[in-house]
Amino acid sequence: MAFHRTHGLPFLPGNSFPDPAKSAFHRSQTLDYKNGYALPRRPRVGIGQDPLLANQLSQSELDQLASLYPTLTYGQPRPSAPSDFIPAHVAFDKKVLRFDGYFQQEVLGSPDEQYRVRPVVVFYYLEDDSMAVVEPAQENSGLPQGKLIKRQRLPKNDQGDHYLWTDLNRASDLCMYGTTYRLTHCDAFTQEFLESQGVELNEPEEIPADPYTERRAQPPRSYVTPSDFDRLRQFLTMDRKVLRFYAMWDHSDSLYGETRAVIVQYYLVDDSVEIREVHQPNSGRDPFPVLLRRQRVPKHTHAPANSFPTCVLEISDQEVREYLSPRDFKIGETITIMGHRFLLYNCDKFTRHYYQEQLGETHPAPLEVNKTQGEEAKMDIPPYNGFGSLEDSLQNCLSLIPEPPKKDLIKMLENDHKVLRYEARLDSQNPQDNGRRFVLSYYLANDMISIFEPPVRNSGIIGGKFLEKARIPKPGSTMDNPIYYSPADLFIGARVEVFGHRFILTDADRYVLNYLETISEHIPEETLSSLRQKLKDMPEHQSQPDEPQTV
Template identity: 50%
Template sequence: MEGPRLDLILPFLPGHSFRNRCKSNFHRPQTLTYRNGFRFPQESSKIIFGPRQAEETEQLTKMVAELTYKQRVPAETTCILPKYVIFDKKVLKFNAYFKQSVLESPYERYRVRPVHILYYLEDDTMAVNEPSVKNSGMVHGTLIKRHKLPKNDQGSTWHWKDLNIAINFNCYGKVFRIINCDRFTADFLQSEGVLLNTPEEMPEDPFMASHGKYLQRETGPSPPKKFQQFLAFDRKVLRFYCLWEEPHKKAGPPRPCVVHYFLADNTLEVRAEPQVNEGRDPFYVLIRRQRLPKILKETGDALFPSCVLELTDQEVAEWLSPSDLLPGRKLLILGCTLHVCDCDEFTKKFYRIHLGITDLATIHHSEPPSAPMTKVLPPYNGFGSLEDSLQNCLFIVPQQPKKDYMKMLDNHNKVLRYSAVLDSAIAEDKGRAFIISYHLSNDTISVFEPMQPNTGRNGGRFLECTRVIKPGSSPDAPVYYNPGDLAIGATIEVFKHHFIITDADAFVLRYMESQKSLFPETFLSLQQKFNDDKASDEEAPSDDKRLVCSMPMDHQTSEANTALVEKN
């Protein structure tokens, strides 16, 4: 049993302190942490203490300080949120302007440039941004980046208490006049006791005022100028969904395309939509961006060419306009027919506002479904295996045929061996002895001829491991020999050579006995053969010269095959 700790009982005097040699944690407690760049007080449960500090802290929390007459009332703890948490994402926004001097210009002496003054309450930083004006030719954006702006040379900075409406805000030698603020800023300043001044109006820019008076002096309707049209309709494009039909019969069915009409300069382009497996070259711009004529002028000069590179207003009486591209119409463009079927929402809104057209017909063009394509495989040419030749027809880059790996693992080193004789019309070859091996892992057959003395034949390998097709089966759907076809007395044809099976290994009988439900006739023929051989061995055991016993078979492989069958 562990005794009391001496460092807690003895007084803390010189010579009475003990060092804990088992201590391995020397962390100092941390009470602050950072999350997303902000400081947060860390909870007591997450503070890392040492073993002694944790024990002393637990004892101090359980102790209650008692006074002479009564227990001390615990002080109330209040949760005080930091400033950066209370004012997170709260920004004061003031509307202001400054005047920029213009030198050496007879039309204007200064410009009025509006800005937004932003005050971030979380860290008392400020920024000045200028809103962008379209087509002004001036660079807008951030004038003063976000930081604490200096107020004077004494080192003080601007605070929200110093800001109000109708005052001048001076920063870095530039004077900004604050004229108004948004609703949130007004509510915040009033809640803090700041009295807001009366809002002011934005002064008028002298150049814009004179330019407006110049535009007002024009009387009478006048066609819009190209520059005014560009400013009014820049980046505004009408989109139509059409069908492009060429007059040639070999061009095929109408192609779906998109017509873009640019309102800035009255030009249009025709782009074909890419289709899957359409068999066309990837050139989708049918007509480049240009103005297309609708009606040509009749010229009396017979020598004037009917087709020129670039048409001008002298040769064209009327150009194509948005009113000619209404859905449901057909247009003849450069000898091809354009069927306008539909348009997008922006185009419909343009027709409704500028042309007063609200009823736009929509034509749904649906092509008849194409007949499903059937893969026609070429006939087997006899080179290589059928599965390997089939990969050339299914893939551009031929892949290796998939193998049955589970079958290969289950039947590893399992070989069925049979003795057979050659059935040939040639008298010299008739009766030649062979050994047929059937490999169960990949259903291949190999043929070996034992060497026999005084026959004039060397013997050896007659057929490598290959799958043998049954005679009469189709080359495109071949049927291969299986263990059920290798019965005693059966004749098999191996590439125009006929073999008569006369005997089998003992392993074959055990394997067929385990699979007799699949190959009943083969099992009966093997069982009958072995029974006859057993009876003949009992009658004359010394004269038995069975061919199966003289097979050049590995003894260890035969024992492994027998063990695998017994295990299964």
């Protein structure tokens, strides 16, 4: 329950009375959030919504009270309190004097150098009058660099004095532990501090150059100003656009030289040239896809110096004055690429359109060039040696690994076991050969002929097989184009020459006539007439059956 005190009475026990109508006893909210940020808020009312008298003042009144300092209007003024003592480690904390300098290090036993100049940085700490000497580290110097003298108070003389900031100045020497350091420059804070203390600074000096560093220094690099040509734009606009020319490679000036067809391709995306050879079937050449790999081809180069080795063939960009461009390719002209001459005689449709639209040039009509190769050397077939058949012996000349000659399988299947039999006598000047009779068999399956002599008792001649199955060439035929006997050449009275022996046909089977009449369009009429006349005069009982003879 809240208590309410009467106005004007002191806040003492017995002077406050409870307020029965008061029901709120919470404190007002003093913390607020705006846009995600916490903002403190000054309370305007107290506990139970009681007004706060201190918050009834305006902001201007509060500011005036904050800046008001009361003064005594009577009596002696009180003396002000003495200022607080600030020790040196607080007053000069993190205040360091920096001097740049160097010292000379003597080099013994070297004919190339006498001394080396080593730059250093001298730090003076004002808080405790200590000093440190540090040598900046240089890459690949080969020397132990870094902190040469750690932070400490450095002795000045043998009397026990130490170096103070009053002993430091530009263009002065400091002897520390047997090494003389020359101070040449200082930073802005050091200069301002010394001048504020009344120290007159000397003029700054430059650190002398180190002879060893100058001897090792590399000459300055020379840079070439890059071209303002936009390579990216060329790639985006000219990608997959190729100029194609058809050319003839004139290689006739060399031993066994010839003229060969090639394709010259110019890539607009990077101004490179590629040459591909057009391979012909059975040309005897290895099918390499590329004659000249894709690259930029120089047009004019600088003449090499006399000291340049002639065995080196690589040419750098500095030696090339100009590369081949699309304007160097014209139909009807000979272009030299890598020492070889190429006659351009035609190009494709895209190339003609590009020259007309982009360069304003029109290529002439394609040239007529002789693309035929030289006459092939005719292979000389050696004479037939008599071993085996002519076709079988010819395979040794046509292939390194001879294969059996091809046969007409359809003809063999259709005419299997079909034989034309003729009767013949030997045409010889020897009287002993008179009366000798032979059976000549013509095999339709493979056009071979065999001769059989029936044995005759008491004739003095052993009968039997006179000639194995073989193809008989006609007289006058050559080894290159032999002509063999066929059924059209076998008629009654025909003279058949078999390897130096002559036979005259005297009779034939009736099956011969029946078979030849089925193919009468391929048989001469005199052959059929001779067979009809002979078989017509033959008695009926001597005629043979119409079935084919089986051997």
